[in-house]
Amino acid sequence: MISEFQDTVPQRADVPPQVHLDYNKYENVLEHMDSGIMLFDNRGILTFINVQMAKLLELPRDLLSGCTLMQMLSLPQMSRFKKKKILRIYRETIFHRKRYHELTDEYGRHWLVTVTYGDQMDGxxxxxxxxxxxxxxxxxxxxxxxxxxMLGRISASIAHEIRNPLTAIRGFIQLLRPHLLQLGKDEYARIILTEIDRANDIISRVLNNQ
Known part of the structure:
Protein backbone atom coordinates (compact mmCIF):
# COMPACT_ATOMS: atom_id res chain seq x y z
CA MET A 1 0.00 0.00 0.00
CA ILE A 2 1.04 3.60 -0.45
CA SER A 3 1.59 4.17 3.26
CA GLU A 4 3.79 1.08 3.53
CA PHE A 5 5.89 2.17 0.58
CA GLN A 6 6.07 5.69 1.96
CA ASP A 7 7.50 4.38 5.23
CA THR A 8 10.51 2.97 3.37
CA VAL A 9 11.41 6.37 1.93
CA PRO A 10 13.64 8.54 4.14
CA GLN A 11 11.64 11.39 5.59
CA ARG A 12 12.87 14.87 6.36
CA ALA A 13 13.08 15.58 10.05
CA ASP A 14 11.14 18.81 9.71
CA VAL A 15 8.01 17.22 8.16
CA PRO A 16 5.15 17.91 10.57
CA PRO A 17 3.09 14.94 11.85
CA GLN A 18 -0.04 16.47 10.33
CA VAL A 19 1.29 15.66 6.85
CA HIS A 20 1.29 11.94 7.65
CA LEU A 21 -2.20 12.18 9.13
CA ASP A 22 -3.48 13.88 5.98
CA TYR A 23 -1.80 11.25 3.85
CA ASN A 24 -3.59 8.45 5.72
CA LYS A 25 -6.85 10.34 5.39
CA TYR A 26 -6.49 10.55 1.62
CA GLU A 27 -5.61 6.88 1.44
CA ASN A 28 -8.79 6.04 3.36
CA VAL A 29 -10.78 8.10 0.86
CA LEU A 30 -9.27 6.14 -2.03
CA GLU A 31 -10.02 2.88 -0.26
CA HIS A 32 -13.75 3.59 -0.15
CA MET A 33 -14.23 5.06 -3.61
CA ASP A 34 -16.61 3.26 -5.96
CA SER A 35 -13.95 3.51 -8.68
CA GLY A 36 -11.12 1.03 -8.90
CA ILE A 37 -7.78 2.69 -8.11
CA MET A 38 -4.23 1.41 -8.45
CA LEU A 39 -0.89 3.19 -8.42
CA PHE A 40 2.37 2.11 -10.01
CA ASP A 41 5.49 3.93 -8.84
CA ASN A 42 8.29 5.16 -11.09
CA ARG A 43 9.90 1.72 -10.91
CA GLY A 44 6.75 0.12 -12.30
CA ILE A 45 5.80 -1.52 -9.00
CA LEU A 46 2.19 -1.61 -7.82
CA THR A 47 2.30 0.28 -4.54
CA PHE A 48 -1.43 0.79 -3.94
CA ILE A 49 -4.63 -0.92 -4.99
CA ASN A 50 -8.01 -0.28 -3.41
CA VAL A 51 -10.72 -2.78 -2.60
CA GLN A 52 -12.82 -1.98 -5.65
CA MET A 53 -9.94 -2.52 -8.08
CA ALA A 54 -9.12 -5.87 -6.49
CA LYS A 55 -12.77 -6.86 -6.96
CA LEU A 56 -12.67 -5.85 -10.61
CA LEU A 57 -9.54 -7.91 -11.18
CA GLU A 58 -11.06 -10.73 -9.09
CA LEU A 59 -7.77 -11.20 -7.26
CA PRO A 60 -6.71 -10.63 -3.62
CA ARG A 61 -4.84 -7.41 -2.96
CA ASP A 62 -1.98 -9.07 -1.14
CA LEU A 63 -1.28 -11.09 -4.28
CA LEU A 64 -1.12 -7.96 -6.44
CA SER A 65 0.69 -5.52 -4.15
CA GLY A 66 4.37 -5.24 -4.98
CA CYS A 67 3.98 -6.73 -8.46
CA THR A 68 5.16 -5.12 -11.65
CA LEU A 69 2.75 -5.03 -14.57
CA MET A 70 4.49 -7.95 -16.24
CA GLN A 71 4.31 -9.96 -13.03
CA MET A 72 0.59 -9.21 -12.81
CA LEU A 73 0.07 -10.42 -16.35
CA SER A 74 1.91 -13.63 -15.57
CA LEU A 75 -0.36 -14.52 -12.64
CA PRO A 76 -2.23 -17.73 -13.51
CA GLN A 77 -5.18 -16.61 -11.36
CA MET A 78 -5.92 -13.68 -13.70
CA SER A 79 -8.24 -14.46 -16.59
CA ARG A 80 -6.92 -14.34 -20.13
CA PHE A 81 -9.61 -11.79 -21.00
CA LYS A 82 -8.42 -9.34 -18.34
CA LYS A 83 -4.79 -9.81 -19.33
CA LYS A 84 -5.59 -8.85 -22.92
CA LYS A 85 -7.48 -5.74 -21.80
CA ILE A 86 -4.72 -4.63 -19.43
CA LEU A 87 -2.07 -5.17 -22.11
CA ARG A 88 -4.10 -3.14 -24.60
CA ILE A 89 -4.44 -0.26 -22.14
CA TYR A 90 -0.70 -0.40 -21.42
CA ARG A 91 0.20 -0.24 -25.11
CA GLU A 92 -2.22 2.59 -25.87
CA THR A 93 -0.95 4.55 -22.87
CA ILE A 94 2.76 4.08 -23.52
CA PHE A 95 2.88 4.17 -27.31
CA HIS A 96 -0.08 6.42 -28.13
CA ARG A 97 -0.18 8.54 -24.96
CA LYS A 98 -3.87 7.85 -24.46
CA ARG A 99 -5.23 8.82 -21.07
CA TYR A 100 -8.80 7.59 -21.45
CA HIS A 101 -9.83 4.09 -22.46
CA GLU A 102 -13.28 2.58 -22.87
CA LEU A 103 -13.75 -1.16 -22.65
CA THR A 104 -16.40 -3.80 -22.16
CA ASP A 105 -15.71 -6.68 -19.80
CA GLU A 106 -16.68 -10.32 -20.15
CA TYR A 107 -19.95 -9.61 -18.32
CA GLY A 108 -21.04 -6.90 -20.75
CA ARG A 109 -20.36 -4.00 -18.39
CA HIS A 110 -18.83 -0.80 -19.75
CA TRP A 111 -15.80 0.73 -18.03
CA LEU A 112 -13.92 3.99 -18.37
CA VAL A 113 -10.22 3.72 -17.53
CA THR A 114 -8.38 6.96 -16.79
CA VAL A 115 -4.59 7.02 -16.62
CA THR A 116 -2.89 9.93 -14.86
CA TYR A 117 0.84 10.42 -15.30
CA GLY A 118 3.38 13.11 -16.05
CA ASP A 119 5.38 15.64 -14.09
CA GLN A 120 2.66 16.07 -11.48
CA MET A 121 2.90 12.34 -10.68
CA ASP A 122 6.72 12.24 -10.29
CA GLY A 123 6.93 9.29 -12.65
CA MET A 150 -34.81 11.19 -37.83
CA LEU A 151 -36.74 8.29 -39.36
CA GLY A 152 -39.99 10.02 -38.48
CA ARG A 153 -38.88 13.23 -40.19
CA ILE A 154 -37.78 11.33 -43.28
CA SER A 155 -41.07 9.41 -43.40
CA ALA A 156 -43.08 12.62 -43.09
CA SER A 157 -41.07 14.20 -45.89
CA ILE A 158 -41.52 11.19 -48.17
CA ALA A 159 -45.24 11.05 -47.40
CA HIS A 160 -45.58 14.72 -48.29
CA GLU A 161 -43.79 14.18 -51.60
CA ILE A 162 -46.03 11.21 -52.44
CA ARG A 163 -49.28 12.89 -51.45
CA ASN A 164 -48.67 15.94 -53.62
CA PRO A 165 -48.85 14.05 -56.95
CA LEU A 166 -51.70 11.87 -55.64
CA THR A 167 -53.70 14.99 -54.88
CA ALA A 168 -53.01 16.34 -58.37
CA ILE A 169 -54.02 13.04 -59.98
CA ARG A 170 -57.22 12.93 -57.94
CA GLY A 171 -58.12 16.46 -58.98
CA PHE A 172 -57.62 15.80 -62.69
CA ILE A 173 -59.55 12.51 -62.55
CA GLN A 174 -62.48 14.33 -60.96
CA LEU A 175 -62.34 16.91 -63.76
CA LEU A 176 -62.29 14.16 -66.39
CA ARG A 177 -64.97 12.04 -64.74
CA PRO A 178 -67.95 13.66 -66.59
CA HIS A 179 -66.24 12.95 -69.92
CA LEU A 180 -65.49 9.37 -68.88
CA LEU A 181 -69.11 9.00 -67.84
CA GLN A 182 -70.23 10.06 -71.34
CA LEU A 183 -67.88 7.46 -72.82
CA GLY A 184 -69.17 4.80 -70.47
CA LYS A 185 -65.80 4.61 -68.70
CA ASP A 186 -66.82 5.97 -65.30
CA GLU A 187 -65.69 2.69 -63.71
CA TYR A 188 -62.09 3.61 -64.57
CA ALA A 189 -62.39 6.89 -62.70
CA ARG A 190 -63.94 5.13 -59.70
CA ILE A 191 -61.10 2.58 -59.55
CA ILE A 192 -58.42 5.29 -59.80
CA LEU A 193 -60.01 7.38 -57.05
CA THR A 194 -60.42 4.33 -54.81
CA GLU A 195 -56.76 3.39 -55.21
CA ILE A 196 -55.67 6.96 -54.51
CA ASP A 197 -57.71 6.94 -51.30
CA ARG A 198 -56.19 3.59 -50.34
CA ALA A 199 -52.67 4.92 -50.90
CA ASN A 200 -53.44 7.94 -48.72
CA ASP A 201 -54.79 5.66 -45.98
CA ILE A 202 -51.59 3.58 -46.07
CA ILE A 203 -49.46 6.72 -45.78
CA SER A 204 -51.54 7.92 -42.81
CA ARG A 205 -51.17 4.58 -41.00
CA VAL A 206 -47.42 4.59 -41.53
CA LEU A 207 -47.10 8.11 -40.14
CA ASN A 208 -49.35 7.35 -37.16
CA ASN A 209 -47.20 4.34 -36.22
CA GLN A 210 -43.95 6.34 -36.02
Whole structure:
Protein backbone atom coordinates (compact mmCIF):
# COMPACT_ATOMS: atom_id res chain seq x y z
CA MET A 1 0.00 0.00 0.00
CA ILE A 2 1.04 3.60 -0.45
CA SER A 3 1.59 4.17 3.26
CA GLU A 4 3.79 1.08 3.53
CA PHE A 5 5.89 2.17 0.58
CA GLN A 6 6.07 5.69 1.96
CA ASP A 7 7.50 4.38 5.23
CA THR A 8 10.51 2.97 3.37
CA VAL A 9 11.41 6.37 1.93
CA PRO A 10 13.64 8.54 4.14
CA GLN A 11 11.64 11.39 5.59
CA ARG A 12 12.87 14.87 6.36
CA ALA A 13 13.08 15.58 10.05
CA ASP A 14 11.14 18.81 9.71
CA VAL A 15 8.01 17.22 8.16
CA PRO A 16 5.15 17.91 10.57
CA PRO A 17 3.09 14.94 11.85
CA GLN A 18 -0.04 16.47 10.33
CA VAL A 19 1.29 15.66 6.85
CA HIS A 20 1.29 11.94 7.65
CA LEU A 21 -2.20 12.18 9.13
CA ASP A 22 -3.48 13.88 5.98
CA TYR A 23 -1.80 11.25 3.85
CA ASN A 24 -3.59 8.45 5.72
CA LYS A 25 -6.85 10.34 5.39
CA TYR A 26 -6.49 10.55 1.62
CA GLU A 27 -5.61 6.88 1.44
CA ASN A 28 -8.79 6.04 3.36
CA VAL A 29 -10.78 8.10 0.86
CA LEU A 30 -9.27 6.14 -2.03
CA GLU A 31 -10.02 2.88 -0.26
CA HIS A 32 -13.75 3.59 -0.15
CA MET A 33 -14.23 5.06 -3.61
CA ASP A 34 -16.61 3.26 -5.96
CA SER A 35 -13.95 3.51 -8.68
CA GLY A 36 -11.12 1.03 -8.90
CA ILE A 37 -7.78 2.69 -8.11
CA MET A 38 -4.23 1.41 -8.45
CA LEU A 39 -0.89 3.19 -8.42
CA PHE A 40 2.37 2.11 -10.01
CA ASP A 41 5.49 3.93 -8.84
CA ASN A 42 8.29 5.16 -11.09
CA ARG A 43 9.90 1.72 -10.91
CA GLY A 44 6.75 0.12 -12.30
CA ILE A 45 5.80 -1.52 -9.00
CA LEU A 46 2.19 -1.61 -7.82
CA THR A 47 2.30 0.28 -4.54
CA PHE A 48 -1.43 0.79 -3.94
CA ILE A 49 -4.63 -0.92 -4.99
CA ASN A 50 -8.01 -0.28 -3.41
CA VAL A 51 -10.72 -2.78 -2.60
CA GLN A 52 -12.82 -1.98 -5.65
CA MET A 53 -9.94 -2.52 -8.08
CA ALA A 54 -9.12 -5.87 -6.49
CA LYS A 55 -12.77 -6.86 -6.96
CA LEU A 56 -12.67 -5.85 -10.61
CA LEU A 57 -9.54 -7.91 -11.18
CA GLU A 58 -11.06 -10.73 -9.09
CA LEU A 59 -7.77 -11.20 -7.26
CA PRO A 60 -6.71 -10.63 -3.62
CA ARG A 61 -4.84 -7.41 -2.96
CA ASP A 62 -1.98 -9.07 -1.14
CA LEU A 63 -1.28 -11.09 -4.28
CA LEU A 64 -1.12 -7.96 -6.44
CA SER A 65 0.69 -5.52 -4.15
CA GLY A 66 4.37 -5.24 -4.98
CA CYS A 67 3.98 -6.73 -8.46
CA THR A 68 5.16 -5.12 -11.65
CA LEU A 69 2.75 -5.03 -14.57
CA MET A 70 4.49 -7.95 -16.24
CA GLN A 71 4.31 -9.96 -13.03
CA MET A 72 0.59 -9.21 -12.81
CA LEU A 73 0.07 -10.42 -16.35
CA SER A 74 1.91 -13.63 -15.57
CA LEU A 75 -0.36 -14.52 -12.64
CA PRO A 76 -2.23 -17.73 -13.51
CA GLN A 77 -5.18 -16.61 -11.36
CA MET A 78 -5.92 -13.68 -13.70
CA SER A 79 -8.24 -14.46 -16.59
CA ARG A 80 -6.92 -14.34 -20.13
CA PHE A 81 -9.61 -11.79 -21.00
CA LYS A 82 -8.42 -9.34 -18.34
CA LYS A 83 -4.79 -9.81 -19.33
CA LYS A 84 -5.59 -8.85 -22.92
CA LYS A 85 -7.48 -5.74 -21.80
CA ILE A 86 -4.72 -4.63 -19.43
CA LEU A 87 -2.07 -5.17 -22.11
CA ARG A 88 -4.10 -3.14 -24.60
CA ILE A 89 -4.44 -0.26 -22.14
CA TYR A 90 -0.70 -0.40 -21.42
CA ARG A 91 0.20 -0.24 -25.11
CA GLU A 92 -2.22 2.59 -25.87
CA THR A 93 -0.95 4.55 -22.87
CA ILE A 94 2.76 4.08 -23.52
CA PHE A 95 2.88 4.17 -27.31
CA HIS A 96 -0.08 6.42 -28.13
CA ARG A 97 -0.18 8.54 -24.96
CA LYS A 98 -3.87 7.85 -24.46
CA ARG A 99 -5.23 8.82 -21.07
CA TYR A 100 -8.80 7.59 -21.45
CA HIS A 101 -9.83 4.09 -22.46
CA GLU A 102 -13.28 2.58 -22.87
CA LEU A 103 -13.75 -1.16 -22.65
CA THR A 104 -16.40 -3.80 -22.16
CA ASP A 105 -15.71 -6.68 -19.80
CA GLU A 106 -16.68 -10.32 -20.15
CA TYR A 107 -19.95 -9.61 -18.32
CA GLY A 108 -21.04 -6.90 -20.75
CA ARG A 109 -20.36 -4.00 -18.39
CA HIS A 110 -18.83 -0.80 -19.75
CA TRP A 111 -15.80 0.73 -18.03
CA LEU A 112 -13.92 3.99 -18.37
CA VAL A 113 -10.22 3.72 -17.53
CA THR A 114 -8.38 6.96 -16.79
CA VAL A 115 -4.59 7.02 -16.62
CA THR A 116 -2.89 9.93 -14.86
CA TYR A 117 0.84 10.42 -15.30
CA GLY A 118 3.38 13.11 -16.05
CA ASP A 119 5.38 15.64 -14.09
CA GLN A 120 2.66 16.07 -11.48
CA MET A 121 2.90 12.34 -10.68
CA ASP A 122 6.72 12.24 -10.29
CA GLY A 123 6.93 9.29 -12.65
CA UNK A 124 4.05 7.37 -11.07
CA UNK A 125 1.06 6.04 -13.01
CA UNK A 126 -2.40 6.25 -11.45
CA UNK A 127 -5.13 4.07 -12.95
CA UNK A 128 -8.79 4.78 -12.21
CA UNK A 129 -11.54 2.44 -13.44
CA UNK A 130 -15.20 3.47 -13.26
CA UNK A 131 -18.33 1.56 -14.21
CA UNK A 132 -20.13 3.65 -16.84
CA UNK A 133 -22.69 1.04 -17.90
CA UNK A 134 -25.63 3.23 -16.85
CA UNK A 135 -24.24 6.19 -18.79
CA UNK A 136 -23.71 3.98 -21.83
CA UNK A 137 -27.28 2.76 -21.62
CA UNK A 138 -28.55 6.34 -21.48
CA UNK A 139 -26.29 7.27 -24.39
CA UNK A 140 -27.49 4.33 -26.48
CA UNK A 141 -31.12 5.09 -25.67
CA UNK A 142 -30.66 8.72 -26.66
CA UNK A 143 -28.93 7.65 -29.86
CA UNK A 144 -31.76 5.25 -30.66
CA UNK A 145 -34.33 7.97 -29.98
CA UNK A 146 -32.45 10.32 -32.29
CA UNK A 147 -32.50 7.68 -35.02
CA UNK A 148 -36.24 7.16 -34.56
CA UNK A 149 -36.86 10.90 -34.65
CA MET A 150 -34.81 11.19 -37.83
CA LEU A 151 -36.74 8.29 -39.36
CA GLY A 152 -39.99 10.02 -38.48
CA ARG A 153 -38.88 13.23 -40.19
CA ILE A 154 -37.78 11.33 -43.28
CA SER A 155 -41.07 9.41 -43.40
CA ALA A 156 -43.08 12.62 -43.09
CA SER A 157 -41.07 14.20 -45.89
CA ILE A 158 -41.52 11.19 -48.17
CA ALA A 159 -45.24 11.05 -47.40
CA HIS A 160 -45.58 14.72 -48.29
CA GLU A 161 -43.79 14.18 -51.60
CA ILE A 162 -46.03 11.21 -52.44
CA ARG A 163 -49.28 12.89 -51.45
CA ASN A 164 -48.67 15.94 -53.62
CA PRO A 165 -48.85 14.05 -56.95
CA LEU A 166 -51.70 11.87 -55.64
CA THR A 167 -53.70 14.99 -54.88
CA ALA A 168 -53.01 16.34 -58.37
CA ILE A 169 -54.02 13.04 -59.98
CA ARG A 170 -57.22 12.93 -57.94
CA GLY A 171 -58.12 16.46 -58.98
CA PHE A 172 -57.62 15.80 -62.69
CA ILE A 173 -59.55 12.51 -62.55
CA GLN A 174 -62.48 14.33 -60.96
CA LEU A 175 -62.34 16.91 -63.76
CA LEU A 176 -62.29 14.16 -66.39
CA ARG A 177 -64.97 12.04 -64.74
CA PRO A 178 -67.95 13.66 -66.59
CA HIS A 179 -66.24 12.95 -69.92
CA LEU A 180 -65.49 9.37 -68.88
CA LEU A 181 -69.11 9.00 -67.84
CA GLN A 182 -70.23 10.06 -71.34
CA LEU A 183 -67.88 7.46 -72.82
CA GLY A 184 -69.17 4.80 -70.47
CA LYS A 185 -65.80 4.61 -68.70
CA ASP A 186 -66.82 5.97 -65.30
CA GLU A 187 -65.69 2.69 -63.71
CA TYR A 188 -62.09 3.61 -64.57
CA ALA A 189 -62.39 6.89 -62.70
CA ARG A 190 -63.94 5.13 -59.70
CA ILE A 191 -61.10 2.58 -59.55
CA ILE A 192 -58.42 5.29 -59.80
CA LEU A 193 -60.01 7.38 -57.05
CA THR A 194 -60.42 4.33 -54.81
CA GLU A 195 -56.76 3.39 -55.21
CA ILE A 196 -55.67 6.96 -54.51
CA ASP A 197 -57.71 6.94 -51.30
CA ARG A 198 -56.19 3.59 -50.34
CA ALA A 199 -52.67 4.92 -50.90
CA ASN A 200 -53.44 7.94 -48.72
CA ASP A 201 -54.79 5.66 -45.98
CA ILE A 202 -51.59 3.58 -46.07
CA ILE A 203 -49.46 6.72 -45.78
CA SER A 204 -51.54 7.92 -42.81
CA ARG A 205 -51.17 4.58 -41.00
CA VAL A 206 -47.42 4.59 -41.53
CA LEU A 207 -47.10 8.11 -40.14
CA ASN A 208 -49.35 7.35 -37.16
CA ASN A 209 -47.20 4.34 -36.22
CA GLN A 210 -43.95 6.34 -36.02
Missing amino acids: DFLFSVKDVSDYKQIEQTAYQNDKLA
